[in-house]
């Protein structure tokens with residue numbers, strides 16, 4: 001039997017997930033398929049029932065369903081409970097769904113790839129307090145980072161810390177960026193500001209890392225500016241591939257699949273299509 005997998009979202013056509021997972025499925029010779037399926041907002045529960053009926057083995061979940069799926073699952077990991085969102089569903093033996101969130105380990109694996117093996121005791125400045133920030137803050141807090149979270153809407157940053165972190169951390173408006181960036185060992189941009197062509201002005205960052213969760217065209221101007229200012233700058237594509245690898249392991253078990261292979265395939269696609 002061919003195992004069916006899919007990413008669901010709206011929009012979902014731009015997703016690199018099918019390419020990532022099919023790279024692994026093909027190279028491992030697995031009998032599986034991975035589709036991209038548009039599910040409009042408001043249709044989450046009905047879609048999950050349908051996918052369970054059709055015996056899908058697993059789903060990746062993107063906007064606007066990451067929170068909505070939690071109402072329809074039978075089980076969820078502790079990380080999902082704290083983050084309040086899932087990106088990976090696996091069908092249970094009795095037909096229900098289990099929810100996991102692999103964005104958190106995906107971020108930590110991506111940081112390790114740029115030489116940041118531990119954030120314990122490090123000053124980490126996080127920009128943004130949306131969905132991506134929730135998983136990042138959960139992972140960084142758990143790993144012992146000393147966090148400052150700045151957001152266009154500062155109150156949202158406070159609320160996300162309260163929801164996702166066990167420790168207390170400082171938060172404030174993006175206007176304070178220069179002040180906190182001076183002292184940060186690591187800066188992580190989780191905002192979607194780059195999608196409108198905007199980039200944040202950074203102070204000199206020699207010897208420090210600027211990690212942007214965006215990738216492709218939306219990350220370009222910000223990364224270019226960060227490098228000019230002396231930061232070691234990294235994009236979010238390795239995080240995307242690392243979170244996908246964690247999902248793949250949840251569905252198929254065993255070792256993590258080949259990150260470099262899928263990353264290379266994605267870089268080629270972005271070169272062609274932005």
Ligand code: NDP
Pocket residue numbers: 103106127128129130131132133151152153156174190191192193195196198213214215218236237239240241243
């Ligand atoms: P959300 O819509 O949930 O959050 C957007 C965040 O960006 C909010 O904090 C918002 O502030 C802020 N923001 C938006 N526009 C601006 C602006 N012009 N100036 C300043 N702040 C702004 O998005 P997500 O968290 O889901 O995604 C954020 C980014 O992370 C996207 O680029 C996405 O592609 C990327 N991402 C990457 C992943 C990866 O694996 N690499 C995984 C998930 C996301 P406010 O609260 O004030 O509205």
